Amino acid sequence: MATDRSSTPRTGLTLAIIGCGVMGTAILQGVLDACPKERTTGEKPRFSKVIACVNSEASVERLKKAFMHEERLEILQKGNVKGANAADVVMLGCKPYMVQDILGEDGILAALEEKLLISFVVGTPQAKILNCLRKGTSNHPNDKALKKNPKIVRGMMNLAAQYGESLTIIEDLPLPGDFLDIVNWIFSQLGKTTLVAPNLYDVGGVIAGASSAFLSVAIDGMLDGAVCEGIKRSEGRKMLTQTLRSLAALLENGETPDTVREKVSSPKGTTIAGTMSLEEDGVRASYSKAIVKAANRSRDI
Structure with a gap:
């Protein structure tokens, strides 16, 4: 320091x-x-x-x-x-x-x-x-x-x-x-x-500040799917709120995103089917690009 x-x-x-x-x-x-x-x-x-x-x-x-x-x-x-x-x-x-x-x-x-x-x-x-x-x-x-x-x-x-x-x-x-x-x-x-470090401040600021907005897009999409399947949006929001707390607890206790996916993905199961759909649609790359673009924009301001 x-x-x-x-x-x-x-x-x-x-x-x-x-x-x-x-x-x-x-x-x-x-x-x-x-x-x-x-x-x-x-x-x-x-x-x-x-x-x-x-x-x-x-x-x-x-x-x-x-x-x-x-x-x-x-x-x-x-x-x-x-x-x-x-x-x-x-x-x-x-x-x-x-x-x-x-x-x-x-x-x-x-x-x-x-x-x-x-x-x-x-x-x-x-x-x-x-x-x-x-x-x-x-x-x-x-x-x-x-x-x-x-x-x-x-x-x-x-x-x-x-x-x-x-x-x-x-x-x-x-x-x-x-x-x-x-x-x-x-x-x-x-x-x-x-x-x-100063050279990481812009991307750090995006992770701390803007990433919640990016994640809200994913949450909205999941809520739309839940409503389509018959769950009320208000109930789905409560479920996802607790699910996010659960994910945070896993990450805080040493789990990584890939180990979380592996532990909940069974062969021919529901989780892997949904994950494959996300990968096919390029969701991972879209989120990576969002972080990079937001960090670049922060540097330009």
Whole structure:
């Protein structure tokens, strides 16, 4: 691990989240829920304040309604620079096409100088984020004198983050002090985390984030077949949900996809007949191609 862990983890920090859609809100919920739990164990909370930076009035109202009793939360509309200035750690979670506008704001580079910037924007590598910040300095002379960039790291979670069951892929980069511990702590509130080398981040992000969408296509197809054979879709969905849990348990306990197929495929049986149909239709190759194409698209963003 290329990170200095010698320093004592800091507590009582302020976190700013720029962009609170589904994923940003899940992070917000996870961090706010975790801090009271730390107090009950006698630990000082990692974050004593969280700032949510959003663009629209509708987002402000949504967050106010969802976190109406949360005293540690401050919600800012069109206050990205103010939020970043007040924060020790900043998270960026906008759409990729919005990155330049946000990081091009007057004063944003000064607000981010030497701070930990965690991006959960799809794709958008560190070099592109830095380029967006540098483009902003050409329009804002006050930022030109700054010499030190923020420390940038990327993380990609999935929709299950809102239930604490995500897998988050974290880019393994050299970070000073307790920065990596902070990154891992935040994403651990959403589920499990895995470090990957920067050159594997895009494909790792696809496996962690997009693969659930790919699998949903297979599930829909199986449900259609079940309905065709007389099972109600709602009942079939319950059956498949438990079957997916069963498969996950097998894989977590050391089984591999090929051994699972071998153990449930009897000579001239139902499983091998269905498996042969999938192979004839090229399903395996289609899923392989989907992963490769999605990873390539992530690199292009």
